[in-house]
Amino acid sequence: MRRRNNASLPTFLLLTSLFLTGFHARGGAQSQPSAAPGSVATQPPVTQPPTTNDAQSGDPGESGVFVFRKQVEEVLLHATVIDDKQHIVTNLAKGDFSVFEDGHPQTITSFQHEDVPVAMGIVVDNSGSMREKRAKVNAAALNLVRSSNPNDEVFIVNFNDEFYLDQDFTSNINKLKEGLEKIEARGGTALYDAVVASADHLKKDSKLEKKVILVVTDGEDNESSETLEQAVRRLQADGGPTVYAIGILEKEEHPKHAKRALQIMSERTGGIAFFPQTLDEVDAISRTVAHDIRVQYTIGYKPTTPKAQGGYRQVKVEARAHGYGKLSVRTKSGYYAGGEPTSGAQ
Numbered sequence: 001m002r003r004r005n006n007a008s009l010p011t012f013l014l015l016t017s018l019f020l021t022g023f024h025a026r027g028g029a030q031s032q033p034s035a036a037p038g039s040v041a042t043q044p045p046v047t048q049p050p051t052t053n054d055a056q057s058g059d060p061g062e063s064g065v066f067v068f069r070k071q072v073e074e075v076l077l078h079a080t081v082i083d084d085k086q087h088i089v090t091n092l093a094k095g096d097f098s099v100f101e102d103g104h105p106q107t108i109t110s111f112q113h114e115d116v117p118v119a120m121g122i123v124v125d126n127s128g129s130m131r132e133k134r135a136k137v138n139a140a141a142l143n144l145v146r147s148s149n150p151n152d153e154v155f156i157v158n159f160n161d162e163f164y165l166d167q168d169f170t171s172n173i174n175k176l177k178e179g180l181e182k183i184e185a186r187g188g189t190a191l192y193d194a195v196v197a198s199a200d201h202l203k204k205d206s207k208l209e210k211k212v213i214l215v216v217t218d219g220e221d222n223e224s225s226e227t228l229e230q231a232v233r234r235l236q237a238d239g240g241p242t243v244y245a246i247g248i249l250e251k252e253e254h255p256k257h258a259k260r261a262l263q264i265m266s267e268r269t270g271g272i273a274f275f276p277q278t279l280d281e282v283d284a285i286s287r288t289v290a291h292d293i294r295v296q297y298t299i300g301y302k303p304t305t306p307k308a309q310g311g312y313r314q315v316k317v318e319a320r321a322h323g324y325g326k327l328s329v330r331t332k333s334g335y336y337a338g339g340e341p342t343s344g345a346q
Contacts, residue, residue, distance in 0.1 A: 110300035310338030
């Protein structure tokens with residue numbers, strides 16, 4: 001895969017596997033709360049967070065911004081808590097949470113509730129069917145960035161039957177706008193390949209621990225070398241990103257397949273898949289995603305089964321607190337320990 005500019009991306013140029021072949025370039029150009037599928041979530045009432053911070057694994061980055069850093073053996077979970085009225089709850093303490101790995105209780109070793117910067121990939125469908133939708137999608141993507149932490153690092157990937165890194169990590173809105181405007185709406189939809197390569201770019205080229213992918217598409221994957229199952233395994237590598245998806249599927253020939261794929265990628269990584277009824281709803285969704293990211297808890301634990309033993313680990317987080325009824329916790333459903341999973345991993 002190539003980039004559209006001539007700047008080098010050593011990480012991608014060194015990748016030779018089928019899955020991690022780098023981003024394409026067409027030279028010359030410079031470069032929130034849980035919602036039911038099919039509905040558009042609006043920003044809910046939020047309980048104010050506590051004034052104290054119980055983080056145990058952080059330090060200021062080079063810019064002076066607080067960056068959460070995990071220990072090698074620690075697993076970090078980014079969790080959103082929802083009450084029985086579908087309101088986000090932000091005033092819980094470390095002792096209100098319980099973490100389970102493969103059904104076994106784990107000891108929480110670090111806890112943080114701060115609006116920390118994230119590394120984010122915005123991955124947008126550039127196939128022919130998106131031609132008339134891109135203006136509103138691009139505006140919504142930029143509003144997501146404006147609603148996010150000002151120290152976020154964001155890159156832009158546009159994809160059709162190929163995919164392109166059209167703007168590398170930046171917080172500059174004008175550069176992101178230029179990246180989104182590199183529209184050549186044509187060809188098919190290599191969704192899984194684009195998401196996998198974006199996840200790899202996040203892992204290898206960002207120093208920020210918290211990682212997010214927002215993917216916007218109006219169709220079903222029909223060009224990727226990756227399957228859905230292979231893509232999900234890559235996303236569930238230890239330290240992998242949270243995926244948020246917007247499926248504009250009202251004209252899709254096979255909406256069930258496309259919807260299922262977006263739901264699986266999002267739910268298994270702790271994100272949400274949204275399915276707006278009209279294009280005008282996309283902007284509100286983008287702001288919801290920004291809000292969801294900013295109010296999450298970061299919970300760390302050292303697994304009782306060492307990571308070196310490898311394998312897939314199921315994860316569950318529960319929350320209970322005085323004054324609340326049933327609380328639901330959304331986080332990733334599991335991860336692959338001891339290195340990157342292969343396509344044939346079970």
